[in-house]
Amino acid sequence: MTTVQTGIHPISTSRRVKDRIVQVLVYLAFALAIIPLLSVLWLVVTNGLKRFDLEFLTHSMRNIGARDAGGGAYHAIIGTLEQVLLASLIAVPIGLLTAVYLVEYGEGGRLSRVISFFVDVMTGVPSVVSGLFVLAFWILVLGMPFSGFAGALALSILMMPVVVRSTEEMLKLVPNELREASYALGVPKWRTIVKVVLPTAFTGIITGIMLAVARVAGETAPLLLTVFITDSINEDPFNGPQMGLPLYVFDQAGRPNDTAIDRAWSGALTLILIVMLLNLVARLINWWRSPARRS
Amino acid sequence: MATSLGTRKSGPALGRSAFRRSRGDAPFRFASLAAGIALLAIMAAIGVFLVVKAVPALQANTSHFLTELTFQPNATKPVFGIGALAFGTVLSSLIALIIATPVAVGVALFISHYAPRRLASALGYVVDLLAAVPSVVYGLWGVAFLVPFMLGPSKFLNTYFAWIPLFGGDPVVGKSMLTASLVLAIMILPIIAAISREVFLQAPKFQEEAALALGATRWEMIRIAVLPFGRPGVISAAMLGLGRAMGETIAVALILPATFNISFHVLTPSGNSIAANIANGFGEATDIGRGALIATGLVLFLITLLVNMAARMVIARRKEFRGAAA
Numbered sequence: 334m335t336t337v338q339t340g341i342h343p344i345s346t347s348r349r350v351k352d353r354i355v356q357v358l359v360y361l362a363f364a365l366a367i368i369p370l371l372s373v374l375w376l377v378v379t380n381g382l383k384r385f386d387l388e389f390l391t392h393s394m395r396n397i398g399a400r401d402a403g404g405g406a407y408h409a410i411i412g413t414l415e416q417v418l419l420a421s422l423i424a425v426p427i428g429l430l431t432a433v434y435l436v437e438y439g440e441g442g443r444l445s446r447v448i449s450f451f452v453d454v455m456t457g458v459p460s461v462v463s464g465l466f467v468l469a470f471w472i473l474v475l476g477m478p479f480s481g482f483a484g485a486l487a488l489s490i491l492m493m494p495v496v497v498r499s500t501e502e503m504l505k506l507v508p509n510e511l512r513e514a515s516y517a518l519g520v521p522k523w524r525t526i527v528k529v530v531l532p533t534a535f536t537g538i539i540t541g542i543m544l545a546v547a548r549v550a551g552e553t554a555p556l557l558l559t560v561f562i563t564d565s566i567n568e569d570p571f572n573g574p575q576m577g578l579p580l581y582v583f584d585q586a587g588r589p590n591d592t593a594i595d596r597a598w599s600g601a602l603t604l605i606l607i608v609m610l611l612n613l614v615a616r617l618i619n620w621w622r623s624p625a626r627r628s
Numbered sequence: 629m630a631t632s633l634g635t636r637k638s639g640p641a642l643g644r645s646a647f648r649r650s651r652g653d654a655p656f657r658f659a660s661l662a663a664g665i666a667l668l669a670i671m672a673a674i675g676v677f678l679v680v681k682a683v684p685a686l687q688a689n690t691s692h693f694l695t696e697l698t699f700q701p702n703a704t705k706p707v708f709g710i711g712a713l714a715f716g717t718v719l720s721s722l723i724a725l726i727i728a729t730p731v732a733v734g735v736a737l738f739i740s741h742y743a744p745r746r747l748a749s750a751l752g753y754v755v756d757l758l759a760a761v762p763s764v765v766y767g768l769w770g771v772a773f774l775v776p777f778m779l780g781p782s783k784f785l786n787t788y789f790a791w792i793p794l795f796g797g798d799p800v801v802g803k804s805m806l807t808a809s810l811v812l813a814i815m816i817l818p819i820i821a822a823i824s825r826e827v828f829l830q831a832p833k834f835q836e837e838a839a840l841a842l843g844a845t846r847w848e849m850i851r852i853a854v855l856p857f858g859r860p861g862v863i864s865a866a867m868l869g870l871g872r873a874m875g876e877t878i879a880v881a882l883i884l885p886a887t888f889n890i891s892f893h894v895l896t897p898s899g900n901s902i903a904a905n906i907a908n909g910f911g912e913a914t915d916i917g918r919g920a921l922i923a924t925g926l927v928l929f930l931i932t933l934l935v936n937m938a939a940r941m942v943i944a945r946r947k948e949f950r951g952a953a954a
Contacts, residue, residue, distance in 0.1 A: 352845035362734025430663035448664040457932035459875020465925040469681040523656035551762015554877035
C-alpha cells in the first residue's frame with residue numbers, strides 16, 4: 334500500500350517549473366508573432382481606406398498626372414488575377430504529379446532521389462532568380478515580349494517546389510495501412526492514389542497550395558523583370574506589358590507625391606483582401622470536403 | 629491463415645484478376661514521371677541560361693568578380709564584383725533565421741498543443757494570414773513604420789552592447805542591416821510556423837497519450853512525443869524560410885542603404901544584398917549591366933544550392949518511408 338502511495342507522488346517542483354516556463358515562452362512566442370501582423374494590418378487598413386473607393390477599383394492610372402489624386406488599380410488587379418491563375422495552372426498539376434511520383438512510384442530509386450534533391454534546390458530558388466531566368470530565356474534569347482504570361486512563367490517556377498514539398502509531406506503521412514487495404518481489395522494503384530491517398534491528404538495539400546499562391550501573389554521582383562510596368566489596362570496576358578498589384582504598390586510607393594503613397598497603401602489593402610479571399614475559399618473547400626462532414 | 633492465403637495466390641481465376649495491372653496505371657505513372665522530369669529540365673535550364681547570359685559580362689569585367697567589392701558594370705571600363713553583395717545576403721538571412729526559428733516553433737507549438745482546442749483552428753488561420761501578407765506590403769510597412777521605430781532600440785543596443793562587435797560602429801540609424809533582418813524574420817516566420825504546426829499536429833496521438841499516462845508533464849510529452857516526430861518538418865520549414873530570406877528583394881531593397889562594403893556593424897548604414905541590388909540596378913542597366921546582374925543572380929543561385937545541400941544532409945537521417953502510424 335505504501336509503495337502505491339509513493340508511486341503517485343505529486344510532480345516534483347523542478348519539473349513543474351520547467352513545464353510552466355515553457356508554457357510562458359510558447360505563449361510569448363505567439364504574442365511576439367502577432368504584434369507585427371496587427372501593426373501591418375492596422376497601418377494597411379487605416380492608410381489604405383483613404384483611397385479605397387469605387388474609382389480605385391474600376392479605373393487604371395491612364396492619363397493620371399503625377400500630382401493628381403484620382404486613378405486606381407483596375408489594371409493591376411486584372412493583371413495579378415491573370416498572372417496568378419496562369420501560374421497556378423502550370424504549377425499545380427506538375428507539382429501534384431511530381432509529389433505522387435516521389436511518394437507512390439519512385440520507391441526510393443535513383444531517379445526519385447535526384448528529383449527529390451532538385452525539388453529541394455528549387456525550393457531555394459530566390460524569386461528574383463526565377464525572374465532573371467525568364468528574362469534571359471524567354472525574353473532575351475527567344476525574343477518574346479514583356480507580358481503577363483512571362484510573369485506567370487516566373488511565378489510558376491516559384492510555386493512548383495512549394496506544391497511538391499507540401500504535397501509530398503502530406504502523402505507521406507497517409508498511413509500505409511490504407512494503401513495496403515486498398516490493394517488487398519484488388520484496387521489498382523492509380524485508383525488507390527486518386528480515390529484513397531489524395532482524398533486522405535486533401536486538407537494538407539490545399540493548405541500547401543494556398544501557401545504557394547500566397548507566396549507568389551505578393552512577389553514583386555520576378556514581375557519587375559518580366560511583366561514590366563504600365564499605367565493602362567491590358568487584359569491580354571500574352572501580349573505587351575501588364576501590371577500586377579505588387580508592382581503597382583512598389584511603383585506608387587516609389588513616386589514622391591502623397592497621392593501616390595495613398596494609392597500604394599490602397600493597393601496593398603486590395604492585395605491583402607484578394608489573398609485573404611483566396612484563403613477563405615480554400616478553408617470553405619476544406620470544410621466542405623472534410624471527412625467529419627461527409628460521414 | 630497461411631494455407632488460405634496460399635490457395636488464394638495459386639487460384640488461377642481470382643489471382644489473375646486481382647493482380648492484373650489496371651489499364652489506367654501506365655498513363656498515370658508516365659504522367660507523374662514526366663512532371664518530375666520537367667522539374668529537372670527547368671532547374672537545368674535556369675543554370676544554363678544564367679551562365680549563357682552572364683559569360684559576356686564576366687569577360688568584359690576588368691576586375692576579379694569574386695573578390696571585387698564595387699559594382700559599376702555600366703561604366704565604359706566595367707568593374708564589378710560579388711564580394712560585398714554576397715556578404716550582406718548571407719549575414720542578413722542568418723540573423724533573420726536566428727530570430728525567426730525559435731519564435732516560429734513556439735507559435736507552432738502554441739497552436740498545436742497549448743491553445744484552447746476551440747480557438748486553435750481560428751488561431752491557425754491567423755498565422756496563415758501572416759503568411760498571406762505579401763512581401764511588398766512588409767516592405768512598405770518596414771519603411772513607413774519599422775525604420776523610424778527601430779532607431780530607439782538600435783541606439784540602446786549601441787550604447788550598452790557595443791562591446792559585441794555586431795552592435796558597434798557609428799553612426800546608428802534605422803535603415804540598417806538589423807532592421808532589414810527583422811523584416812526578413814517577420815516574413816519567414818509564418819512559413820516556418822505554418823509547416824511546423826502541420827507536422828506537430830500529425831504527431832501520433834497515442835504516443836502523446838502514452839507519455840501523459842506515464843505521468844509526463846505537457847512539456848515532457850512534447851519533448852518525448854512531438855518534437856522528435858516534427859524535427860525533419862521543422863528543419864525543412866526553416867530551409868524554406870532561409871531560401872525566402874536570401875531571395876527576398878523588395879523589402880530589403882527599400883530598407884538597406886545599398887552600400888558596397890563589408891561590415892559586421894549591423895546598426896550602421898551599410899549593407900546590401902544580391903537580390904536587392906538586382907532590383908535597384910535593373911532599371912538603368914546596359915547590356916553588360918544586365919549580364920553582371922545575371923552573374924550575381926547565378927551566385928545567389930549557387931549559394932542557395934549549397935544551403936539546400938547542407939539541409940539535405942540533416943534531413944537525410946529520416947530516410948525510411950513512414951506513415952503517421954509507424
